[in-house]
Amino acid sequence: MTELLWGKEPHRTRGPKPAITLTEIAQAAIAIADAEGLDAVSMQRIAGELPVTKMALYRYVPGKTELVAVMSDLAMGSPPARPDGPWRESLLTWALDLYDGFMRHPWLLQSTIGRRLLGPNELAWMERGLGALSDIGLTGGEQMDSILVVTSHVRNIAQQSATFPGHTVGLTEEDMQQALAEIMATEAPRFPHLVAAMSTTAGSENQGLEFGLERILDGLELLVKSRDSCAEPN
Known part of the structure; x- marks a missing residue:
C-alpha cells in the first residue's frame, strides 16, 4: 500500500511495456466516482474505460481498497499555493480550500475516514495547515488537535451540503429553502x-x-493570547 500511495509502481524488467499507468487507472476511477459515487467504482467498470482487461488491472493494484487510497490522494491534490499571512487568515483560507476540495469530489468524505495510510498529497494538506500554527505558541499536540477540530467542522458542513451521486437525489439550496418556507408558513404555531x-x-x-470557523479561530486566539500574557514579565 505504501509503495502505491507514494508513486512507486511495480518495477518490471521483462515483458511488454505496460499499456497504462496506475495514475491513469486512478483517474478513470475518480471520473466514475465523481459521476456516480464511490460505490460505482469497480475493477470491471474501470476496465471498461481503459484499454485493458479487468484481470490486467490487478497487475497494477491489488484490489479496490488500495485503489481507493490511491485515487483519494490523487483527487485531494496538492493544497493551493497561498502567500504567507497572519496565522488566523492563513488557517481560515486553508479550511475554505479544503471545503472546496470536498465539494469537487464529495466521495472523499467517505474515502478519507478511519485509520488508514496517508499519501503525499493528504500529508501536504496537513503540513500546510500546521504551518499556519507553527510559531504562535501552541505545542505540537495542540497544533494537531487544532487541525483536527477545524477539519471536523469543514467535513461536517461539507457532508450536509454535498450531493452524493448514486446515493441520494440532492436538492438545490433554493429548493430546500423554498420547501422549508412553505412548511413554516402553515406550521408556524408549532415552531x-x-x-x-x-x-x-x-x-x-x-x-x-x-461562522463555525470564525468561532474556532476565536477560541484559538484566546488561547494564544493567554499564553502571551503568561509569558510577559511581571
Whole structure:
C-alpha cells in the first residue's frame, strides 16, 4: 500500500511495456466516482474505460481498497499555493480550500475516514495547515488537535451540503429553502423559534461554515493570547 500511495509502481524488467499507468487507472476511477459515487467504482467498470482487461488491472493494484487510497490522494491534490499571512487568515483560507476540495469530489468524505495510510498529497494538506500554527505558541499536540477540530467542522458542513451521486437525489439550496418556507408558513404555531430565526436569516447555507470557523479561530486566539500574557514579565 505504501509503495502505491507514494508513486512507486511495480518495477518490471521483462515483458511488454505496460499499456497504462496506475495514475491513469486512478483517474478513470475518480471520473466514475465523481459521476456516480464511490460505490460505482469497480475493477470491471474501470476496465471498461481503459484499454485493458479487468484481470490486467490487478497487475497494477491489488484490489479496490488500495485503489481507493490511491485515487483519494490523487483527487485531494496538492493544497493551493497561498502567500504567507497572519496565522488566523492563513488557517481560515486553508479550511475554505479544503471545503472546496470536498465539494469537487464529495466521495472523499467517505474515502478519507478511519485509520488508514496517508499519501503525499493528504500529508501536504496537513503540513500546510500546521504551518499556519507553527510559531504562535501552541505545542505540537495542540497544533494537531487544532487541525483536527477545524477539519471536523469543514467535513461536517461539507457532508450536509454535498450531493452524493448514486446515493441520494440532492436538492438545490433554493429548493430546500423554498420547501422549508412553505412548511413554516402553515406550521408556524408549532415552531415559533424556528420561524423567528428564519425571518432574520439571509445568505447561503455556507454561512455555517464560516461562522463555525470564525468561532474556532476565536477560541484559538484566546488561547494564544493567554499564553502571551503568561509569558510577559511581571
